Amino acid sequence: xxxxxxxxxxxxxxxxxxxxxxxxxxxxxxxxxxxxxxxxxxxxxxxxxxxxxxxxxxxxxxxxxxxxxxxxxxxxxxxxxxxxxxxxxxxxxxxxxxxxxxxxxxxxxxxxxxxxxxxxxxxxxxxxxxxxxxxxxxxxxxxxxxxxxxxxxxxxxxxxxxxxxxxxxxxxxxxxxxxxxxxxxxxxxxxxxxxxxxxxxxxxxxxxxxxxxxxxxxxxxxxxxxxxxxxxxxxxxxxxxxxxxxxxxxxxxxxxxxxxxxxxxxxxxxxxxxxxxxxxxxxxxxx
Numbered sequence: 192x193x194x195x196x197x198x199x200x201x202x203x204x205x206x207x208x209x210x211x212x213x214x215x216x217x218x219x220x221x222x223x224x225x226x227x228x229x230x231x232x233x234x235x236x237x238x239x240x241x242x243x244x245x246x247x248x249x250x251x252x253x254x255x256x257x258x259x260x261x262x263x264x265x266x267x268x269x270x271x272x273x274x275x276x277x278x279x280x281x282x283x284x285x286x287x288x289x290x291x292x293x294x295x296x297x298x299x300x301x302x303x304x305x306x307x308x309x310x311x312x313x314x315x316x317x318x319x320x321x322x323x324x325x326x327x328x329x330x331x332x333x334x335x336x337x338x339x340x341x342x343x344x345x346x347x348x349x350x351x352x353x354x355x356x357x358x359x360x361x362x363x364x365x366x367x368x369x370x371x372x373x374x375x376x377x378x379x380x381x382x383x384x385x386x387x388x389x390x391x392x393x394x395x396x397x398x399x400x401x402x403x404x405x406x407x408x409x410x411x412x413x414x415x416x417x418x419x420x421x422x423x424x425x426x427x428x429x430x431x432x433x434x435x436x437x438x439x440x441x442x443x444x445x446x447x448x449x450x451x452x453x454x455x456x457x458x459x460x461x462x463x464x465x466x467x468x469x470x471x472x473x474x475x476x477x478x
Contacts (some may be wrong), residue, residue, distance in 0.1 A: 192474045195226070197269040197423045200261075200292070202254065202285055203412075204275050210456025211409030212274060216416045218459065222467045223420030228268070230257055230288070232281055240408050249277065254284040262291060272297045272419055273324060274412065275302040275313055282320040289327055296422065297327040299368070300415045306334045307346040326367030330422070331376040334372060334374045335454045350377040356478060357395050360388035370428055374414060385414070385436050386478055389428045395478035396429040398436035403443050408446045409456040414439045417466070433473025438466055 202403045204212045217227045231253065235324060237248035256421055261268075271292055272284045287468065291296050295301060301321045303313040322386035325331050325341060342362055351359065363371045372387040384397040414435045441459075442457035449466055 196224050197204075198226045198228060198267065199255050199270040199272055199419065199423075200228050200230055200268045200288060202232060202271070202273040202281075202294075204277075205231050206235045207231070208236065208409055208452060209242065210242045210459060211238050211242070211412055213396065215409045215412050215456070215459055216272075216274075219413055219416040219466065220231060220420050222463055223244050223417070223424065225420055225423060226271075227294055228261075228266075232275065233277055234387040237360050237436070238408050248267065250270060250313040251278055251280050254281065255287060258284070258288055258291060264332060268295045268455045270298060272298040272415070272417060274300045274415075275322070276317070279317055279320045279471075282317070282324060285324055286327070286452075289324075296330070296419070297328045298330045298415065298419055299324045300332045300405070301325060301337050301341060302411075303333075303340050305334055306349070307336055307341060309340065322366060325363075328368040330370045330372065330418070331368045332372045332374065332411070332418065333363070334411060337375050337426050338373045341366060350379040350381075352379045353478060355379075356386050356475070357388075360386060360395060364388055364390045370420065372428075372432055375413060379462040380384045385432055387428055387432045394429075396432060396475055397478045398429075398473070399408060400436050401444070402449050403447050405441075405443070405447055407443060407446060409413045410439050410443065413442060413457070413459065434471050435473035435474075438462075441465065441471070 203212045213229050221226045231250050234248045271288050360371050369390045374385045376386050382399045383402045384399045386397045417435035419430045419436045421434045446457040
């Protein structure tokens with residue numbers, strides 16, 4: 192077997208300005224020693240969070256031909272990682288990618304909504320189709336809003352007890368994925384955390400994080416990318432969650448200290464060195 196970095200097929204959109212999706216996924220996974228192959232679902236001039244009318248180009252017709260090209264070249268991938276999808280046809284393309292690389296780690300970030308609301312592009316039909324991807328995933332990384340959407344439940348604002356948090360993870364596990372990570376969960380103990388369940392070991396975990404009163408686009412992409420990079424490097428689920436949590440928190444705290452425009456995302460360039468050097472010491476506990 193040839194010696195090379197692990198390859199990740201990242202099925203995401205590209206926003207030219209605003210530090211999210213592929214523009215943060217690529218440097219993070221590369222810094223962790225992986226080769227990223229972007230499979231673009233769309234190209235946007237900026238992300239859609241406050242920059243006015245966005246220039247948008249749909250690339251649905253690109254995904255399947257790109258897959259066929261990679262297969263013809265006998266290119267292997269150690270991971271296939273899907274994110275924002277703009278149509279049901281793109282779901283079909285992702286399913287084809289997963290089927291074509293059965294031995295790859297399959298990660299689904301079911302980008303559908305936040306803060307208790309679905310994104311405008313995420314129709315009820317698309318939400319339903321997203322469950323098909325979740326069913327065949329090894330790892331899913333929904334936020335607390337997307338977790339409720341996947342389960343067909345109403346979004347709740349009350350903090351979760353440990354029993355409720357475990358129940359949420361188990362219900363998501365019953366949809367099919369082997370490992371589940373839910374981000375942005377407020378626990379009844381007063382802790383804000385990212386929580387996880389390893390279905391193969393039957394173990395529950397959480398990594399606490401400090402609440403910062405600001406919202407930056409792309410934090411979920413950064414979190415999931417560090418999680419994937421850590422797992423590809425052999426880390427257990429709790430260690431990967433802890434590393435992803437701590438690095439995402441570092442990104443947020445650093446950016447917040449400068450008071451920069453939140454629309455521009457986090458100042459990844461200022462802290463990427465800590466990821467390369469391995470300075471991040473993960474914090475995690477049993478749930």
